[in-house]
Amino acid sequence: MNALLQSVLDIVHQRSGPLTRELLLEPGEFGLGQVPSKSKPNSTTDMVCGYCATGCSLRVHLQDDVATNLTPATEYPVNLGMACPKGWEALTVLNSPERATTPLLRDEAGRLRPVPWEQAISTFVDRFGQIQAAHGAESVAFLSTGQMPTEEMAFLGALAKFGMGMLHGDGNTRQCMATAVVAYKQAFGFDAPPYTYADFEESDVIVLVGSNLCLTHPIMWERVMRNPHSPEIIVIDPRMTETAMNATQHLALTPKSDQSMFYGIARILIEQGWVNSEYIDQSTTGFDEFAKFVTQFTDERVATESGLSVEQIHRFARTIHEGERVSFWWTMGVNQSHQGVRTAQAIINLALMTGNIGRPGTGANSITGQCNAMGSRLFSNTTNLLGGHDFTNPDHREKIAKVLDIDVSRIPSENSLPYHKIMEGILRGKIKGLWVICTNPAHSWINQKQCRDILERLDFLVVQDMYHSTETAQMADLVLPAAGWGEKEGTFINSERRIGVIKKVRRAPGEALSDFNIFRLVANAWGCGDLFAEWSSPAAVFQILKRCSLGQPCDISGIDGYQQIDAAGGIQWPVTTGRDPVEQERRLFEDGRFYHADGRAKFLFDEPRSLPEQTNERYPFLLLTGRGSASQWHTQTRTKQSAVLRKLYPENLILELNRGDADSLGIRPNESVWIESQRGRIMAKAFPTNAVQRGQVFLPMHEEATNELTFAVFDPYSHQPAYKSCAVGVSRFT
C-alpha cells in the first residue's frame, strides 16, 4: 500500500477510536490550519452556510473546540445577523443514522455491504480502468455539483480529465445555472453576474422574474426589505407566490411568455423614446437590429401571448422608465425553460437599452442557486477549463498546462458532453462507468423513470455522498462516504461573486472522508498521484487556482489566502494582483466596458417558440415545479434530518391547483389526487388556492415523485432542463 493511502487510513482508523480533544485538534485539522487556544473552553468561528448561494455567514459556537451550536454572524456584509431556518439547523443535519460512515460495495446478492477503504478504492480504480481498457477513455464520466468547495471541484475536474483521461464530466449546475452562464457569455463575453447585494437596497425599481426570492433566498429578500427608497417591486411569476404577495405589481403571465412580453416592453420603451441612446452607442452592439425585430411585438400580440392586460404591460414599461435605478433579477422561472437563454437575454437587453447596468441599484442580475454554483461555473473543469478558460483554445490549454506543470496533451481539446448527452451516451452504450459526486440525479433529473432506467444500464456506478440513503446511492455499485459542510475546509463563491470560507468544526462520522481526501486516494491508486503533488490541501489548491485565474475576468490572484478572506468578510472577484481587495461591495461594468473583444455588450434575440409539450384533452393542466418551502432543500437528503425543519414543511406532497379547477373536478382540500403525465402517475394531497391560475398546477421538487412527471426538453443553447412546463391531468383518487 502506498504511503498516502496509509496516512489517510491512519487518520480514519484513529478517528474510529474514542473522540479525544487532542485528535480533533490535530494541527491543520481545524479550520484555517489554526488550533484554537486550549485555555478558551468557549470560542466561536465564522463560516459561510452550505445551502443556498446567498452565502450567509454563520457563527459556530465551540465548547472545548467542538461545535455545539450556531448563530448568524452579525458583521458579515451578506446577512447582517440574519439566517433562514436551514442555516440555523445546519449542524443538526450532520447527525443522522443515514450518514454514510463506511464505503459500501454491492455484493453478488445485490446488497450494499460495508467494505474497508482499501477495497473500495482498489475496486473503483480496477473497474473504471477495465471499462476504459475495453471501451476507450471516454467510456467513463462524472457528474459533479455546485455544493462542494471550489478546491474540491477543481481537484475532481483535474483528476478526472488530466489524470484519469476522462473527457465527459458535467454537474448539477446544468440543472440550475447553465442558462445564465450562456446568456452572460454571449451578451457580455464572460460569465459575470454584475451585482452586489447592496443593489437590493439601492434600487428604486426591483424587477424579479421567475424568482420566489422570499422563500428561496430569504436573506436576499431581507435585503430588499431594508431598501429605504420605497421601491416598486415588480414580480413576474405565473403564480401568486410569497414574493408576489409582497409586490407592488404582480404580473401573473402565462408560463413561458416572458420572452414575448419583454420584447413588447422593449418596443414600448423604444417607441416612447425611453431608452438611453448614449449608453447604447458607447457600450453595445446590435441595437438597431433588435429595435427592428421588436416592432412585431405589438400590444395585442403581447397581451394575447402573456394573458396580461395592455394596461399592465404599459404600466410596467412606464415604471422602468420612471425608475432612476432599476435592477432586474431572475432565477429558475427563466433558466429552466425551453427558451431560457433568449429569455434571460431579453432581460439583459432591457437593462442595456435603459443604461441600467454598472451603477448602484441596477443590473441584469441572475441569482445563483447552490452555495457554490459560481465556483462550479468557473473552476470545476467541466464546461470550461479551470478559471473560466476554454478547452478548445490552444493558448488557454498551454497556459493552464504551464500553471499546473503538466504536459499540455493531458488537457482535452474538446468540450465535455452536457449532462443530458452524458445520459444519452449511457443509453447508447458509449458511457459505461459513472462517478456521481454530491448530487442526487435519481431524484432531481428530469423524466425520472427514464433517468433511473439509464443509470441501471451502467456497468459501474459510484456515488460519493454524505448519506447512504439517497435515491442515487441506493442504485450504486459503490458508495463512498463523504464528509459534509462543517467537517472540512475550502471556499464557496456566492451569488454576488463573493468568496467565503468554510471550516472544519467537527469530525466526519465513522470513516467518512472529505471529498478532497477521497480524490487524493483515487489519484494515488490510479497512479497519477505525482501530477497532483502540489494539490496537498484545499489551501494549497486555492493558491493553484489563483494562478489559473490570472488575467481572467474572474481573477483572484490578488487574494492572499483563507485568513484574508475570513478577516475581510468575504471578497468578491475580481481581485487582480495589487488591487486592494477588502472593499466590501463591488459591481462590474462601472466603466461601461464588457468582455467581448470590442468592449461592448451584445443585444441578442430570437423568435419565441411555442411550448414543446402542449396541454391537450387528456392532460389539460400545465405543471409548474419549484421550491415548496424555506425549510426544504432540494432532494431533502439534508433537511429531512432535522426535526425542527420537518415541522416547518408539509408531511405529504402537496398539489396546488386553482379553486375553480378543484370545484369543477369535485376535488376538496387535502383530498388525495392523481396527477398524470405521459410519463407517469403520482399521488398528492390537493391544496386548492387562487395562487395558481386556472389550467395550471404546482408541485414542489422536494418529493421524489415530482420528476416522474416532467418532460425532458432542454434549452438549445444552454442544454438546461425545462423543469417548469409539462402537460398533466388531475383526477380524484379513486
Ligand SMILES: Nc1nc2c(c(=O)[nH]1)N[C@H]1C(S)=C(S)[C@@H](COP(=O)(O)OP(=O)(O)OC[C@H]3O[C@@H](n4cnc5c(=O)[nH]c(N)nc54)[C@H](O)[C@@H]3O)O[C@H]1N2
Ligand atoms: N428553501 C430553498 N431555497 C432554495 C433551494 C431549495 O431547494 N430550497 N434551492 C436553491 C437553488 S439550487 C435554486 S436554483 C434556487 C431557485 O430559486 P427560485 O428560482 O426562486 O425557485 P423556484 O421555485 O424553482 O422557481 C421560481 C418561480 O418560477 C416560477 N415560474 C415557473 N414558470 C415560469 C415562467 O414561465 N415565467 C416566470 N416568470 N416564472 C415562472 C414558479 O412559479 C416559481 O415561483 O433556490 C435556491 N434556494
Ligand SMILES: Nc1nc2c(c(=O)[nH]1)N[C@H]1C(S)=C(S)[C@@H](COP(=O)(O)OP(=O)(O)OC[C@H]3O[C@@H](n4cnc5c(=O)[nH]c(N)nc54)[C@H](O)[C@@H]3O)O[C@H]1N2
Ligand atoms: N422538477 C424539478 N426538478 C428540479 C428542479 C426544479 O425546479 N424542478 N430544480 C433543479 C435544480 S435548480 C437543482 S440545483 C437540482 C438539485 O439537485 P441535486 O443536486 O440532485 O439535489 P441535492 O439534494 O442538493 O443533492 C446534493 C447531494 O449531495 C450530498 N452532499 C451534500 N454535501 C456533500 C458534500 O460535501 N460531499 C458529497 N460528496 N456529498 C454531499 C447530499 O446529501 C445530496 O445527496 O435539482 C433540479 N431538479
Ligand code: SF4
Ligand atoms: S438564506 Fe441561504 S445561505 Fe442564508 S442561512 Fe438560509 S440557506 Fe443559508
Ligand SMILES: [Mo]
Ligand atoms: Mo439550483
